[in-house]
Amino acid sequence: MSNTKRVYTFGNGQAEGKADMKNLLGGKGANLAEMNLIGVPVPPGFTITTDVCSEYYSLGKDQVVALLKPEVEKALAGVEVLMNSKFGDVENPLLVSVRSGARASMPGMMDTILNLGLNDEVVEGLTRKTGNPRFVWDSYRRFVQMYGDVVLGMKPVNKNDIDPFEEIIEHVKEEKGVKLDTELNVNDLKELVAKFKAAVKKQTGKDFPDSAYEQLWGAVCAVFDSWMNDRAILYRKMEGIPAEWGTAVSVQSMVFGNMGNTSATGVCFSRDAATGEDQFVGEYLINAQGEDVVAGIRTPQQITKEGSQRWAKLAGISEADRLANYPSMEEAMPAIYKELDAIQTKLENHYKDMQDMEFTVQEGKLWFLQTRNGKRTGAAMVKIAVDMLRQGMIDEKTAILRVDPIRLDELLHPVFDKKALKEAKLIAKGLAASPGAASGRVVFNADDAADWAASGEKVIMVRVETSPEDLAGMAAAQGILTARGGMTSHAAVVARGMGKCCVSGAGTLKIDYTTKTMEVDGLVVKEGDYISLNGSTGDIFLGKVATMEAELDADFAELMTLADKHTRMTVRTNADTPHDAQVARKFGATGIGLCRTEHMFFEGEKIKAMREMILAEDEAGRRIALAKILPYQEADFEGIFEAMAGCPVTVRLLDPPLHEFVPHDEKGQREMAEAMGVSIKVIKQRVDSLHEQNPMLGHRGCRLGNTYPEITEMQTRAILGAALALKKKGIKVIPEIMVPLVGIKFEFIEQDTIIRETAAKLFAEKGDSIEFKVGTMIEIPRAALTAAKIAATAEFFSFGTNDLTQMTFGYSRDDIASFLPIYLEKKILKADPFQVLDQNGVGQLVKMATENGRAVNPSLKVGICGEHGGEPSSVEFCHRVGLNYVSCSPFRVPIARLAAAQAALRD
Numbered sequence: 001m002s003n004t005k006r007v008y009t010f011g012n013g014q015a016e017g018k019a020d021m022k023n024l025l026g027g028k029g030a031n032l033a034e035m036n037l038i039g040v041p042v043p044p045g046f047t048i049t050t051d052v053c054s055e056y057y058s059l060g061k062d063q064v065v066a067l068l069k070p071e072v073e074k075a076l077a078g079v080e081v082l083m084n085s086k087f088g089d090v091e092n093p094l095l096v097s098v099r100s101g102a103r104a105s106m107p108g109m110m111d112t113i114l115n116l117g118l119n120d121e122v123v124e125g126l127t128r129k130t131g132n133p134r135f136v137w138d139s140y141r142r143f144v145q146m147y148g149d150v151v152l153g154m155k156p157v158n159k160n161d162i163d164p165f166e167e168i169i170e171h172v173k174e175e176k177g178v179k180l181d182t183e184l185n186v187n188d189l190k191e192l193v194a195k196f197k198a199a200v201k202k203q204t205g206k207d208f209p210d211s212a213y214e215q216l217w218g219a220v221c222a223v224f225d226s227w228m229n230d231r232a233i234l235y236r237k238m239e240g241i242p243a244e245w246g247t248a249v250s251v252q253s254m255v256f257g258n259m260g261n262t263s264a265t266g267v268c269f270s271r272d273a274a275t276g277e278d279q280f281v282g283e284y285l286i287n288a289q290g291e292d293v294v295a296g297i298r299t300p301q302q303i304t305k306e307g308s309q310r311w312a313k314l315a316g317i318s319e320a321d322r323l324a325n326y327p328s329m330e331e332a333m334p335a336i337y338k339e340l341d342a343i344q345t346k347l348e349n350h351y352k353d354m355q356d357m358e359f360t361v362q363e364g365k366l367w368f369l370q371t372r373n374g375k376r377t378g379a380a381m382v383k384i385a386v387d388m389l390r391q392g393m394i395d396e397k398t399a400i401l402r403v404d405p406i407r408l409d410e411l412l413h414p415v416f417d418k419k420a421l422k423e424a425k426l427i428a429k430g431l432a433a434s435p436g437a438a439s440g441r442v443v444f445n446a447d448d449a450a451d452w453a454a455s456g457e458k459v460i461m462v463r464v465e466t467s468p469e470d471l472a473g474m475a476a477a478q479g480i481l482t483a484r485g486g487m488t489s490h491a492a493v494v495a496r497g498m499g500k501c502c503v504s505g506a507g508t509l510k511i512d513y514t515t516k517t518m519e520v521d522g523l524v525v526k527e528g529d530y531i532s533l534n535g536s537t538g539d540i541f542l543g544k545v546a547t548m549e550a551e552l553d554a555d556f557a558e559l560m561t562l563a564d565k566h567t568r569m570t571v572r573t574n575a576d577t578p579h580d581a582q583v584a585r586k587f588g589a590t591g592i593g594l595c596r597t598e599h600m601f602f603e604g605e606k607i608k609a610m611r612e613m614i615l616a617e618d619e620a621g622r623r624i625a626l627a628k629i630l631p632y633q634e635a636d637f638e639g640i641f642e643a644m645a646g647c648p649v650t651v652r653l654l655d656p657p658l659h660e661f662v663p664h665d666e667k668g669q670r671e672m673a674e675a676m677g678v679s680i681k682v683i684k685q686r687v688d689s690l691h692e693q694n695p696m697l698g699h700r701g702c703r704l705g706n707t708y709p710e711i712t713e714m715q716t717r718a719i720l721g722a723a724l725a726l727k728k729k730g731i732k733v734i735p736e737i738m739v740p741l742v743g744i745k746f747e748f749i750e751q752d753t754i755i756r757e758t759a760a761k762l763f764a765e766k767g768d769s770i771e772f773k774v775g776t777m778i779e780i781p782r783a784a785l786t787a788a789k790i791a792a793t794a795e796f797f798s799f800g801t802n803d804l805t806q807m808t809f810g811y812s813r814d815d816i817a818s819f820l821p822i823y824l825e826k827k828i829l830k831a832d833p834f835q836v837l838d839q840n841g842v843g844q845l846v847k848m849a850t851e852n853g854r855a856v857n858p859s860l861k862v863g864i865c866g867e868h869g870g871e872p873s874s875v876e877f878c879h880r881v882g883l884n885y886v887s888c889s890p891f892r893v894p895i896a897r898l899a900a901a902q903a904a905l906r907d
């Protein structure tokens, strides 16, 4: 262990790390190194590896500090040389920031400390050196505040209290009669520092450390500790980031954006993270530091002139007012802007992806502090990938792999109905921070959002601004609305990452947390009132606005075409109605993999005939009822076949337990008694006799068709009769009849025989015929185990992975909720096996059955039709084991198409 390298330095165009060392150095550390190597100006520093974070949690604080000490002191000495100053020195001090950084970016989740190295003596020295006491004391009060919060544990005493330091600041500002932090003078800042320190002592009992090294070790350990704070844990859970990864710590010499009016700090994106538009966008603040831009304390200014004018128009600010008070960086600092623009282009070209960057200007000199591949909305993900392909920056493979299939979901979601929008009452406008259409009841804090959502309410979370503490509430809400903060504010960045609708910076809203109301132009919106947000325009409406299906754009179509070009599997849909079939076709489904016939029985007259069939005393009675059902079924199939003309349609024979269809209430039973001319007592008895202890394992699936063959006969007639009728009209139908719940080959052989005999009879009657296939679902483990036997007769297999999962695990699909959360928490299960295919268990049955089935029947077509057919990791598995197709719900079809192409490309 003693030979392990724990610290990697960077500075002055050199670095020990590089971009592909994210696992060891964290994203931030690796990119700080890389930026050095490609000639971007970055303040020098060093990164402590993520492995040390693991050591921290196994060995503990003291031992890790002892292990690190020699390397850190050496690295720091190197920085001192480059910066020509000394850490801890009074007259010529080196100040540093201590920054966290995991492999995957977790914006704002962990803690950063700036201006470290200051104490009561050093501030005097630094004042003498810079001649700028305001800057020095502003830095000091920020340091005491951050260090007090992060390292010394100064948190609000009660959950709903405001931050103790903010409370002090508010107090002092009120006393001095000023509004902005920047209006506080040196004496006010001195007062703040004194009050902060006193408050720390009072609340935590700890003295504020004066020694620079003591401060440094406290900060390094606090960053490691922050890996395990509640919000970081929650974020990791949401993003699926393992706790084992750990965070790196970067220690970097400070550059100061708060040295006066030639200094500034900002955040920018090489393309628009909300829409994907190829446009440089960003925000900055003059004479500010660190998180000021993101925190929404002052209104940030736009970087480009164009962006600034657009922003002013939205905010209702005149051109004169804009130029005087909120000029763009392009206008206010043209030379710096040019340099910034050149570097952002360079970084995007270097990483070949959209970059999210942080920078600081110190007295006219530009420094980069961070770059990373920017988080973006689903729409931006598609647009940027397709644009970069067109621009020749990336190839087709990269473009396809760049888009997270799950995020396509956002593009398919409903948008506001255009007609309803015209009538909707617009109450205010904010920034279009993250697209989407959201309606819900207003709540004013994260806890309420989570509580209301848990009880089934759709909510919009309204905040003055959000902070990482609000994460759970944001996740639970339909949309997020803030009064403060720009396009790079916490709310905007996190919402885009979640694919959640967000309108930020709606400055005309007056939000009052105590009365739980917001007021705009005299209109008061109370907690629980409905509002609607358009995250694509920034519009805020009163009430609920109706939605309609989304329209898909050309970029989306191009991505899908590209996916189909590189895919091997095809994608079908699970659809029971012509409407669903049409929607799925529009999304690119090339057939129906599962059409459930039972859903057709619940409408109108059909259910009566069905009940009559079930309640009939004998075969003769059943046949009478089935004859009534036949024309309905035939009409239903015609509708679906027509919607899927030219594509295969797999129809599953009747599957659910019969008791699901019969009336359990007095009124329904009386109706049936009258219709069938028997007493209600007889009906009651028959209903009771259908009761099963364990219906999922009872009289269902092909057990129905094998005990009542006349049902299979009728359904075969309906399927093939419909196909023949359409054939006459010149419509091409490719019917596939699927036998559910087979466990023994004879179950299948019996059904196959009935189907083929019925078909022969029908074809003879009609003097016409049509090709069709007969196959089975593999959804009982025994069927998978005996696949070779079944495949001798079956023409296709379709894995019903919902039942197969249920029966392989022995988990009831309907009852898993009682223990699943605990199993997930204890990591007994990695994911809900009903959502994500269990590749090691259930997946092995799929693999084995496919291989064994094909061994006896090489032309066996194999697909999957469970929920898993639209889940990317499961789709990839299906590709690997050689399935011909996956079938999923209509809205998942594009996701499956992309996932299938990605699987083929990774292969």
Ligand code: ADP
Binding pocket: 043, 096, 097, 098, 099, 100, 106, 107, 108, 109, 110, 111, 112, 114, 252, 253, 254, 255, 256, 257, 265, 289, 290, 291, 358, 359, 360, 369, 370
């Ligand atoms: P996060 O991961 O939350 O973005 P960072 O480590 O990036 O945290 O720090 C937040 C902000 O602090 C940065 O965006 C930057 O503005 C400021 N900052 C960090 N290190 C320095 C530094 N060495 N000099 C000046 N500003 C810094």
Ligand code: MG
Binding pocket: 358, 370
């Ligand atoms: Mg950052």
Ligand code: MG
Binding pocket: 740, 741, 779, 800, 803
């Ligand atoms: Mg099933």
